[in-house]
Amino acid sequence: MDRGRLEAFSDGVFAVAITLLALNLTIAGPGHGTLAHQIGQHWPGYLAYLISFFTIGIIWVNHHSLVSNVAEVTRLLLFLNLVLLLFVVLVPVATGTVADYLGHGGFDAKLAVALYGVVLFGMSVGFGCIAEWSLKAGRTLAPVPPDRRWTARLRFMAGGVVYLAIIGLAFISAPGALGLSGLVALYYVFERTPAVGRAPGSQDADA
């Protein structure tokens, strides 16, 4: 399989998932209080939408960086990619659950954010598996030198560790844990993508 179709399928899944996110913001319609009141109560939904949108967006950007450097698409890579997508498509549902429960507070709000953290953690693990796969010699066009592999690993594992912390933090403070996941997204928007699997001299993902 060439990279083209792996990318096309993944892009399709990313595109559908990112668009379905917005459906969580649907207003119930007349007969459920004034529109202004409904929108006011929806604030956790808007916040969760923003965080999830940019989280998926960033994963998409980094997914491309990784895949564009792959020398040969193997069956194993396809299944690792499916593991990543398994969690990507769960993001709209997990975001909707946060939107529904965060405003109500209590244990349900905490559990909703913890589940959101589980989905983001799963996505991070799926991405990490692809990155780990790509470290082995001969699998990428521009291999990561052996002495820099642990640095690379630390970089793509960092997100996973933070998401793991978010799962625990959710039970102490649901808004705090959600805010932290927003900071992770914000960090990756302004930070450079990890250099894992970047071709030397490649400028393709730099501002």
Next chain:
Amino acid sequence: MDRGRLEAFSDGVFAVAITLLALNLTIAGPGHGTLAHQIGQHWPGYLAYLISFFTIGIIWVNHHSLVSNVAEVTRLLLFLNLVLLLFVVLVPVATGTVADYLGHGGFDAKLAVALYGVVLFGMSVGFGCIAEWSLKAGRTLAPVPPDRRWTARLRFMAGGVVYLAIIGLAFISAPGALGLSGLVALYYVFERTPAVGRAPGSQDADA
């Protein structure tokens, strides 16, 4: 990143968003009055559907014109593109809110159209950011000459100004403001796309 994957992902999002628009027209089914009556009451939905469909369609056409001229896809461009898509995926929800509230009149109808204007304005700003980005020397295959940059800017900023006016106008007349957004779409259907970032001699988007 090559243009191909940026386009594939964006096309996916545009395609899903434009298809989800139609779901707002779903009929409630037997037990909610006669079908003719339900359809008669749905008129704001059909109007809003038409306007949103062609608005997204036009943004898609112009998005391609811009992106096909990009010399190199950078990380910054990817995130500007995400800002555009952030608002594109909100169009189905905002259209559905207009469809639900316009027929009921009152402040809710005005607020619904104003929110619709906010989403279209955001989309316009997102597009303007990409266009502005493309003006800097070396970023496009066919650069806009420095003395024509302000003309180009005025052209892609005009839509944003009208959408800003629509947000205010909505609080005076909701149907009037919605109609004006329809005129913007109609204008761009019959008018040529702004020449920002068009390769000289390129005929690719002319009739």
Next chain:
Amino acid sequence: MDRGRLEAFSDGVFAVAITLLALNLTIAGPGHGTLAHQIGQHWPGYLAYLISFFTIGIIWVNHHSLVSNVAEVTRLLLFLNLVLLLFVVLVPVATGTVADYLGHGGFDAKLAVALYGVVLFGMSVGFGCIAEWSLKAGRTLAPVPPDRRWTARLRFMAGGVVYLAIIGLAFISAPGALGLSGLVALYYVFERTPAVGRAPGSQDADA
């Protein structure tokens, strides 16, 4: 604009619309009678699903034949294509309305099938506009000779005429009109696609 992105966007819309069709078949869940009973009452939904699926499928097959022969994608073609897609995305909603109302009989069933006919007719007109556009000299890689243009026109207009008849027939017999739209789909599955815009010697769409 090259053909690639016109095709990618259209394929996205076709793919989403054809997948959303199946959502009309969603079962209401426990508490609405036995599952067997619910499925038994859904028969108009299954029939309408089958007809719509193959109708969209055929339009997709013929859309490709036409577009693959286009010499240059112009702005006018993009907007004619949007008109086609405007009706394609309405098919899931129109199919759902038929599924909901056909079993109830009466005027609502007739109106539902008539509306379904309107959407298929609109799709046919949109397709016919693209085909008509392609007949003008210089617009296709393999032009249709002037003396064969009326034959070509008759072929792509035939479907529209039948769909127009279906709209009228719906008010006499809703199941009969739905059945006729199924026969149109069946006819095009087994018949060759019209030769409009086919490159000479091209075998690409033949069995």
Next chain:
Amino acid sequence: MDRGRLEAFSDGVFAVAITLLALNLTIAGPGHGTLAHQIGQHWPGYLAYLISFFTIGIIWVNHHSLVSNVAEVTRLLLFLNLVLLLFVVLVPVATGTVADYLGHGGFDAKLAVALYGVVLFGMSVGFGCIAEWSLKAGRTLAPVPPDRRWTARLRFMAGGVVYLAIIGLAFISAPGALGLSGLVALYYVFERTPAVGRAPGSQDADA
């Protein structure tokens, strides 16, 4: 038609179907018991989601192997592909029905799993038709030698036979039949894709 557009359309349908699967996991929201309770009751949904996700994923992987080897895309192949997709888009609905009914037990749970088996069987038949089509001389870049055709046939027919058994088994044990469909998916994750239509020396789908 070149392979590119057949793949793009199919990938779009696979991507939308696999993403819609997750919507079955949507939580009803506050007022339907605690979140923990709702999630606990959703277990058949999570199980069915996992099985369906990997089943569609595997069909997608094998679909690519087959199509990438096709010498010429014919009209017949396009319609065989539509038959496959007809069942692919039914998977989310069938999965949702299993999720809704499995926990309730009784005949409805058995019928839900049997219907799920029917959809997977249909998908398997659709795939088998494409594989059978590809066996005829001249249709693939790397033809299967005549003496190995029956071996190839047995391999791609095996899945269909198991799915047929699942339909029957569902009426004896619904969870057992669902579990067996999970084992089929698991088997294909770890097993190599059938060699039907693989180019000699091709490594593209191997780990």
